[in-house]
Amino acid sequence: MSEVIRKGYSEFVRIPIGPIHPALHEPYYFFFELEGEEIKNVWIESGGVHRGMEALALNRNYLQIIPIAERICGICSNSHPLAYTMAVEDAAGIEVPERAQYIRVIAQELERIHSHILWAGLGAHAIGLDTAFCYLWCLREDVLDIWELLFGGRVTHAVNWIGGTKKDIKEEDIPKILKMLKNLRKALPEVVDAFLYDPTIVRRLRAGTLTKKDALRLSALGPTARGSGVKKDVRWGYGPLAYGDLRDDYGYKPIIHQDGDVYAKTYVRLMEIEQSIDIMEKALDDLPSGPYRAIEGKTPKVIATLKKVKGAEGIGRHEAPRGEVIHYVRMEGGEGPYRWRPRAPSLNNNFTLPAMLVGCQVADIPIVVASIDPCFSCTDRMTFIDENHRKFVLSYDELIKISREKTWGDA
Amino acid sequence: MAFPKLVKIGLRQLIQGPVTNLFPKTPPVPVPREFRGKPRYDREKCIGCGACVKVCPSGAVELIEDPTIENPKKRKKVEFYMGLCIFCYFCMEACPVDAISYGDEWLLSSYDKFDSKLIVRDLPEREQS
Incomplete structure (x- = not known):
């Protein structure tokens, strides 16, 4: 992208926004090329807010990572630790008691309700x-009071x-929950x-508008994908925790809309609030008795x-309000993990922005950017720097080359 | 036409008045039973095992020696620094003798990180006496 910016002459009007800008809540870099009011080209660049969370976690033990995972995102503050604990349980082969699975579902749906209401409010604010x-x-x-x-706790649960x-x-x-x-x-x-x-x-x-083809090509997640007609929901597809039981008992389905524009994403989110209320009521009704912890x-x-667990790796997948969260944990003995790798859904969703913004008007930028519910700070996991501490970007081919070199040596 | 609906909401809110609590003027909203505020630490129950120090994610718990205790084997106690605390209550989960319990104090803002109200040494009622 830097070559494009340095090029100098262009037939279009060029507007850089960010990384620090009053219109942005979090650091992110946008570069627009405009013809009149119409957006012709968009470039985006992340990497403004690398917090070094993985390095922070590797000096700590398995339990101490839970609060760190909670603070990856302020709004998905239940999804990340949930995916992390699921990854550790997967690696260590711990069976979670049924009551705990239902409590986790209730907590997760409570988070979805609060996150989608928050998004609808922000979306309304973006259009004035x-x-x-x-x-x-x-x-x-009221939802935070229930938390x-x-x-x-209201935000860190x-x-x-x-x-x-x-x-x-x-x-x-x-x-009290049912009354709320x-x-x-x-x-x-x-x-x-x-x-x-x-x-x-x-x-x-x-x-x-994000077409279905683009959503599949850019592997969009969560309501961004479901608004484009892609049936992608970890809860009802993969069925982690008690979601599999609830799906089989009550026949829940992912909510989708075919249009692909901001309206479709709004529809999906608003309908999901109602679905989540329903799931919570059913889960509270079915709440089994018994222990709530596997390790007494x-x-x-x-x-x-x-x-005691050595040489095991585990993956935790979960549907956060913004899309699928994946955490990878490798255990090699010792008190803490050998490797912990979270992937936030915004990483995929952010790269659907250029496809959506081209053809829009300047006044549509705030609502279109808000429509993916972006969480720029959650996505920054690594930054490459050279010996002069300058940031650089690796392309797909270069990454493959490095990977092959590591496997086969210099040959 | 659904626009009158939003107008209806707006008018209703106008009559209702503010939903928020005007806090410094009015007393704060009561917190629930198991609110995670400033932890209550019972120094007499504490056996100084250091389990809370080991599990604290932010390093807010410190193991200290209390010279006022006569028996040198029982001198080990802990102190909580609220300037570093993230209120996860993992220390409570770690404590084998349940010396740490939920506290409801949340008005903890201060200019000094090491203010006396930000360091928990004992139960508040015992500290005052």
């Missing part, structure tokens, strides 16, 4: 509809524990109707159990 923004965030507050009641959950859901709290869900079900349709049928809002949302005892016992 601050009434809906304030109203939706007011509804979200606080169940797990003791600390639900997950290796081999189960950190806390149990108490019987006396269940009516009932209120939410009553209050949401007003806003959902406005988003889906109001002519002014719908006209603003009809922008930034305090932290030294958990670490001692994991210390």
Whole structure:
């Protein structure tokens, strides 16, 4: 991209935005070429906010990584530790008790409700509809109160524990959760109707089309893919935790929309809130009794159990509100992992932005960028620097070359 | 036409008044039973095993020697630095004698990282006396 910028003369108007810009919540670099109001070309560049989380984690033990994973993303603060614990359990061969699986599902759906309401508010804010923004965030507050009641924290929930959950859901709290869900079900349709049928809002949302072909080519995830008609949902496809049981019992399906524009993504997210409310009610109804942790005892016992595992690798896959989260863990004995590698869904979704933005107008940029629910800080996992501490980018061919050299030597 | 719906919401909110709590003027909203605030640490129960020090992700717990205790074998105690604490309560999960429990104190802002209210040495009621 730097060659393009250095080229000098161009027939188009060129606007760089970022990495630090008042319109961006997080550091990211956009470079637009415009003809009048129409966007002709877009380049994006990540790497502005590398936090070195993996290196931080490798000096710590298996339990200490859970809070670090929780802080990868402020909004998916349950999905990342959940995927991490699933990866460790996969590697160590720990069977999670059924009650813990249901509690995890409840926590995860609670997060999805809060994240999608938050997104709908931000989307409304991006098109200048601050009434809906304030109203939706007011509804979200009730969800955060339930987080606080169940797990003791509003944003960092600390639900997950290796081999189960950190806390149990108490019987006396269940009516309060059901009451919150009932209120939410009553209050949401007003806003959902406005988003889906109001002519002014719908006209603003009809922008930034991602075709099904592009969604498959760029391997988009989560609501970004489902809005383009791709049936991709880890919950109902792969069926981790209790999702497999719930799917078989109640016949849940991924919610998809064929249009591929911002309206379709909005539709998918708003309908998923209702689906999540339904899943939570069913899961609370079916909540089995029994233990909620596979490894009984305090932290030294958990670490001692994991210390024995050698030469094992595990993968944790989970559907976060933004898309599929994958965590990879390699265990080679010792108190901490040999390698921990998280992949946030925004990494895939960010690269669908050029395909969506080309052909849009300048005023559509905020809502189109917001439509993938971007989380730029979550994606930055590594930066290549040369001996002069300058950043450089490796192409696909170069990566393959390095990989082959490592396998075969210089030959 | 659904536009009147949003107008309806707006008017309703106008009549209802603010939903938020005007905190410094009014008392804060009560926190739930198991809120993760400033931890309550019982120094007399503590046996100084150091399990909490080992599991703390942010290094907020420090193992110290208390010279006021006569028996030199029981001098090992811990201190919690709230300036570093991330409120994960893994120390509570680690404690074999349940010397750490949920605390509901959350008004912890201070200009000094080592302010006396940001260092937990004992139960608050015992510390005052």
